[in-house]
Amino acid sequence: MKLIEAIEQHKRNFSHPFFSFEFFPPKTDQGFENLLPRVARLAQLKPLAISITWGAGGSTKERSMDLAGLTQKEYGLETLLHITCTNMVQGMVDDALREAKSRGIQNILALRGDPPRGKEEWMPVDPRFQHGVDLVSYIRSIPEFSAQFCIGVAAYPDGHPDKLVDEATELTYLKEKVDAGADFIVTQLFYDAEHFLGWVKRVRAKGITVPIIPGIMPIQTYSSFVRLIKLCGSSVPESVMEKMDSIKHDDQLVKDYGVQLAVETIQRITMDGSITGVHLSTLNLEKSVQRVLEVLQWTDANKPIHQHSQNRLIEEVKGDSARSISPSTAVDAARQGLSTLPKTDKEAGSGELNKADSWDDFPNGRFGDFKSPAFGVQDPWGNAVVITSEVLSDWGSPKSISDLTSLFLRHLQSEIATTPFSPGPLSEESQLILPHLEKLTKRGWWTVGSQPAVNGAKSEDIVLGWGPRGGYVFQKGFVEFFCGEKDVESIERKVEEKGGGWVHWFAGNWKGECRSNVPEHGKNAVTWGVFPGQEIVQTTIIERDSFLSWKEEAFSIWSTWASFHRPGSRERELLDRVRQEMWLVNVLHHDYQDHEALWRFIFED
Structure with a gap:
């Protein structure tokens, strides 16, 4: 109609x-x-x-x-x-x-x-x-x-x-x-x-x-x-x-x-x-x-929204164990017009069945659950920087690797408000680990994402808190940066020799190569909260699919930035070369009780 x-x-x-x-x-x-x-x-x-x-x-x-x-x-x-x-x-x-x-x-x-x-x-x-x-x-x-x-x-x-x-x-x-x-x-x-x-x-x-x-x-x-x-x-x-x-x-x-x-x-x-x-x-x-x-009473608030269709049946997987429903079954059920799926007695794999509530409590950013319908989007424009003449002026005309290092440092030091990978000034949370981020960037590892380890900060903490009041939040420390292939090989050796099972990492380039020690279906919860009257809320994970999705976007940003400079210019050649040669790396340390564990691992010989 x-x-x-x-x-x-x-x-x-x-x-x-x-x-x-x-x-x-x-x-x-x-x-x-x-x-x-x-x-x-x-x-x-x-x-x-x-x-x-x-x-x-x-x-x-x-x-x-x-x-x-x-x-x-x-x-x-x-x-x-x-x-x-x-x-x-x-x-x-x-x-x-x-x-x-x-x-x-x-x-x-x-x-x-x-x-x-x-x-x-x-x-x-x-x-x-x-x-x-x-x-x-x-x-x-x-x-x-x-x-x-x-x-x-x-x-x-x-x-x-x-x-x-x-x-x-x-x-x-x-x-x-x-x-x-x-x-x-x-x-x-x-x-x-x-x-x-x-x-x-x-x-x-x-x-x-x-x-x-x-x-x-x-x-x-x-x-x-x-x-x-x-x-x-x-x-x-x-x-x-x-x-x-x-x-x-x-x-x-x-x-x-x-x-x-x-x-x-x-x-x-x-x-x-x-x-x-x-x-x-x-x-x-x-x-x-x-x-x-x-609240508007434009629907029957007393009628449960999650009801079965009167004219449809859902196939149950029966056996000695609890019923389980795969994501594909969820799609089949939805396509048949069902409003919901039967509840399970225990966790039944991944997908909408288990994650719907936490997906909706606090919208997923670029490190949210890749299975979420809202993955990667916090507003209609996503997380990317909108490139304008104003920000281009702030970024200058980089012609060398050292110029790019200087740009990322200027952002860390609050001299410029954005980079192509950061839509706003450095957050108060990142300020807590600023010396480490500066040290990495001076090394030529340009940081584009990070968070400090947090062990039970109050949810109303104005820097680290999130969610409703009266709770506690936790974070595993991680850092994300661009670096060269030789550095990637060095990081890989270090994780194998000194990680001791505490460190997980991903690295990817624009060609589609990916290196990691995370199992194929492994998932690392890096942000979660405990609040009165609720189950544990897990808002952020880092795993292969979410990293690869962000990796594709990150390298497209280099292409976008390059497109604002004329063909054949030193600026464009530099940015194109960086896109082709650099790797995006994410390093995570699981010891959230030790605030310095990640940084000791990265900087110690």
Whole structure:
């Protein structure tokens, strides 16, 4: 069903506004696999539609199409597939639209798209697709597509992130997209309800009458919130900033307030009935959006969400031991429309069955569980640095290895705020091991990630703490850096001869080679917490798949950085050579009770 028809149907049958969910295609196969049961569970809340994002530059188009196909055809959920102009030519647009049609998808969100990695400014590869309006016009110009698709477009209540034009011009562009054939509008997320309502009045005064669906993203962490409002240029009420600042050291309070703020925002903007639904960005997480809807009473809060389908059966693996269900079985069950899986009496391998709760408590960063549907993403832009002329100026024009060593040292010494691998200043936590990081970097081992060993710090500790108050947190020390192949060989010998079973390591290069002493399926928990009334929460692991996923991204950053320098320049040749010759190394010491164990191992002869 087309979304505008579904909206009208909802108005006739329900007294409360509709809601939709947005998901992104996970980076890893396991994450993709484990997202499916999560989507199936959230589907039990009866969203009007599911939205599937399309990565910058079309980088996730295959996974996006696969996920959208599953939600539409196998789950029976009306699916809104994002398609962007970025890196798209006419043939590619045609292929994407025809494939969407073949999968039963009837709703498209037509976007200009974000710049692909390595480009500061958006540049079209096909002059026919320079703006979102071009994509809308093209779809409407082809009878095969025009009849098939209901088209949505984006709008920006706080102004476009590029900030290239004023609001009046933005509204003119929005009117052009609607006049070209757009059926509805989905907005960028915002945190100022009153500002949004004023913007809606100005949109309507422009003669735009199609449905406006506001984008709502419950706050998950303080750091992602700060990054988000900076990148979006969002208007945030002073009262919200004051509240966030007062609770920023208690992750659970931040998540709770994120739910509260989302509820209050939705109640305010839907109060007069002119806004008839909202679009909830999940970040592939589950609990916060579920809580928002339960507080709003837009779903039956007393009805367990994890229920079996009345018309489906699940195959049980029977025997003398407890039942076990593999990740592949989880996917099969989800594809059959089941909302959950039977509980096991003991741990039954890896996957959604065992990790769902801890995956959702505190979003996974780049060292989170690679099986998590949210692996590697803390906000819509991931963890990578956004390269601008400002940061390029800070980084200078490196022409030698010593120039690069100097750049990484300047970041450690707070002379510059970022590096291509660090989106912000050195954290207070890393300051605790600063002398060690400086010593490594002066050696020519450029550090890009680390954490100190922690043995039972209070969860409310302003530097080391996380999670709810009244608990204790633990960390194993690790450090990650780039170095040459000879250094990798030296590290490997040292681990074998002096590691004594206490040290695990990974090393990888851009060619795809990987060295490690971690067993193939080994997993190293490096961050965990113990909190009142909860099981142990394990938020961070280091293992082969997560390391390899990050390794691919890390070496692509060298390519991105090089692309900002002209071909044949000394800077570009240096950065390309570094990408080809250096290795990314991660060294972990398991003795978290000895704060200096990792560093003694690394520096002692």
